[in-house]
Amino acid sequence: MPATEYPGSFLGRISIRRNQVIAMDGNHEQELEDLELFQKHVSDRFTELLSPPDDAPVEAPLSIPWLRKLLDVFLCCEAEFKAILLMGRDPSQISKPPLDRLIPELLDRAVKALDVCNAVTNGVDSVRHCQRLAEIAVSALNQKPIGDGQARRARKALNSLMSAMNLDEKEGGSTKTTERSWSFGRRGGNKDRAPGQFRPLSWQVATNWSAAKQIQAMTTNLVAPRGGEASGLASPVYIMSVVMVFVMWALVAAIPCQERSGLATHFPVPKQLSWAHSMIGLQEKIGDEWKKKEKKGMAGLLEEMQKMEKLGQSLIEFTDSFQFPGETEKLEEAAAQVAELAETCRRMEEGLVPLQMQIREVFHRIVRSRTEFLDVLDQGGKSSAPLV
Amino acid sequence: MDEHQSAIPTYEGDLHVVAAAHHIVKALGATKNLSHDLRKILIDLDTHLSMITSNIDSKGGRGFFDVEERLKQAERKIVSWESDPVMIWDSGPRKASEYLEAVDEIQTLIDGLRGLSVNENRKQKELLHHAAGVLQMAMSRLEEELVHILVQHRQQFKPKQMSSHSNRKDVVYDESFVSVEDEPAEETSGRNCSSDDSSEYIVDLVHADAIPDIKSIAKVMFTSDYGQEFCEAFIGVQKEALEQYFATLEVGKLTIEDVLKMEWTSMSSEMNKWTWSMKIIFRVYLASEKWLCDLVLGDFGSVNPFCFLEISKSIILCLLNFGEAIAMGPHQPEKLLRLLDMYETLADLLLDIDTLFSEEVGSFVRIAFHELLERLGDSAAAAFKAFGIAISSNRSLYPLPGGGVHPLNKYVMNYIRMFPEYCDTLNLLLKDQDAGAANPVTEPEYGQNVSLSTSCPIACHLRSITSSLESNLQKKSKLYKNEALQHIFLMNNVHYVVQKVKGSELRLFFGDEWIRKHNAKFQQYATNYERATWSSVVSLLKDDNPGSSSMSKSTFKERCKGFSVAFEEVYKSQTSWCIPDPQLREDLRISTSLKVVHAYRTFLGRNPAHIDDKCVKHTAEDVEKLLLDLFEGSPRSLRSSRRW
Incomplete structure (x- = not known):
């Protein structure tokens, strides 16, 4: 669990210190130090995501291992954030302005993030479906020698794969129905795949739900604290919110999701905030990529999916023109691509289930933290009520 | 596959044996009504024999003639469906099994050809490749057939038929x-667990x-x-x-x-x-x-x-x-x-x-x-x-008009009446929760015979709930300025609680002792009411001088008037009061009547000389009748009707 790597000792320090100083007025300095440390950790973690240190394995941004790192970063930041805000603190501090407004806003964002998690979980399932189709193609093209039959078999699987990838999001698209012909029967001898008539319900989070709008809604009221607030607890709440929005945004950009048009629109993170530099760098990188690909209609920026799409396309070309026994040069080229596709499938096989588990973990973490914050707000509300 | 190799005959005599065996197998294979497994064995055997034959004179590749012929036959069957818009499985079981047989045949041929793959034989490779192509065509078709069958034969069942709806008709408690x-x-209408x-x-x-x-x-x-x-x-x-x-x-x-x-x-x-x-x-x-x-x-x-x-x-x-x-x-x-x-x-x-x-x-x-x-x-x-x-923590700003059963009480009692049905679950969930945590209650003494149902967690919680309900109602009663109305309110509400407990499975959890105590409680409130309302009224009718035979006319007149005024006052206010339970209302009227009418009659009877219409506004019968108007919840007035 990387969550323990960074802040293990940090958490301990906070709680001990806070216990010592909580009663005194001089805890403001300690608090400032905690906040600075938090900012530094956030900044460091995102810097590592943007440009990993030399000794770490380089993961392509938005690849499965990279997303898993991103989720680890989220879990770490979240744990640290909660420690700063809740550990050893009098509940009444949380229920004072401006936190009495900022925390509920954060929790509102958290609830929205939960729905994003669910949408992305469904999305990972459609990635897995693509993976299985690619595996069919791989096993067909791994036959030596490749015959016309195996080439056709691979082409069929790859065509299904392409239509599963290029689903029309606005249709609430299905990765499944697009490859089906049965609803149109075999009449007219048209063997081309026609889109199915039925809309799968399960793929949807809810009717009219839009991942892009959800992300946008999460940025409502998201304003960097100014003046005196900037040095207080409003600052970590803001940082955590930005981290949360960013992580959800990146997940939605990477993994097939319901309705994502206009996702590239950035949420404003003021550039002068030093902790956000790397995050802004990542955001620009991903945003540019998104704009490039958005028009084409695609399954998402997930590195492995993009690779699969590219390899799939060129293998379709190969199978289209293939005639037994095939030209040696082309066969060799195809063999290399098949090997690469097989490797991509292997990475998916290895990473998708853990990724899905991790999304679930993030989901439950958010749920738990929300409950904890609500409890504290509730206590704070009660204890401060007689004073008002 | 060494077996095959070693089995390949080298001279003609063997070739004849193989040919004869092949012939027999083919004849057997033509038999109808063969089981699927047996047919498969024969086909396999057939293929092996073909291979042996073909290998014997395979140099020119002409020996695969038989295999090729069978492949072509099977292929024809498979290809013929490709241009047919009708689904195979819609065309009857014979067509379907023919198709499957053709696929089986191809599979068998492929297996057989693969079995020989140690030899670098161009013809064999060619056939294998061709067979794999036909197989792919068939597989693609079978996939479509599968989807078609699954959709065509999908069975609809309506959720209603499953009657899995809960029998609980407690929609009414859905109110917030x-x-x-x-x-x-x-x-x-509780739920029926067995259903x-x-x-x-x-x-x-x-x-x-x-x-x-x-x-x-x-x-x-x-x-x-x-x-x-x-x-x-x-x-x-x-x-x-x-x-x-x-x-x-x-x-x-x-x-x-x-x-x-x-x-x-x-x-x-x-x-x-x-x-x-x-x-x-x-x-x-x-x-x-x-x-x-x-x-x-x-x-x-x-x-x-x-x-x-x-x-x-x-x-x-x-x-x-x-x-x-x-x-x-x-x-x-x-x-x-x-x-x-x-x-x-x-x-x-x-x-x-x-x-x-x-x-x-x-x-x-x-x-x-x-x-x-x-x-x-x-x-x-x-x-x-x-x-x-x-x-x-439920708070009211104003007293409930009429002193009837408070909505909170109704809500709570009707709600908890459902609890016994969830008894096991609640016991499990509340096991570790202190019943008195929210509202400390002194548990009543239950003596030696504490039955299980009155001592389980849910029983303690239930008594704790009614106890905080009672203390809340006590608080609510203080909103009434009239002391007698406070008692009516409490009487009504405690009576309601007891009725709800007695009339449901709740009684098992509350126990007889609790019910007895609470019966006594609302009766006490009734007594308190009578005292608060009628003691002063009846005291007007008391004989101050028990010794003397009768009071003076003026005293009598004054007492009479005092009584009428007081009675009318009570009448005016208490007709608007309310006792929703008819039995309780009846009981209270009878006991009031006994006390008041009796005293009034005695009072009038002791002073027969002074009685005239002017000072005796109401006869004892009037009073008895008027008392029936009390607690109906519809305000009436005696004086106003006379004044005008």
């Missing part, structure tokens, strides 16, 4: 805690007639190494069927955000839908789906649980998420019964879920639902606690 003003319907009839209910999701066809397609596709294609097609169709079925259950696709923002009435109905959807989906639909998967895929190992999971996953996640969203939400007291329903339903289904997803691939489903159960349990306990707090 704060909104209760009206008397909830008094209809008693939970959705146990093990397997239905045919696909018509039974089609199962052998599906199985034979599965067999041939898996044997030909096209198992993945079979699974994708099977998963796709079955998943869609489940989703369509799920749509008929009208379970809304809700985001967590939606659920958290939902109005209580819609939420309550969604919670109800969830409970019975869970039952139908797991106990009926998924049990049937599992059965189908076992039938079709049972022979193919881990493919079976994998396909089953893929088919059911999205719907399961949907149900799971609603549960999570509910468990997250604030736990208002009105949610308690619905939460208990959800908890009990899930607790009841866990075993089914564990069985359906017993394999490793489904472990996350099992774990997720076990965790959800825990969360729902915590939520129910939290709602229970909130219920107690809501009762003790």
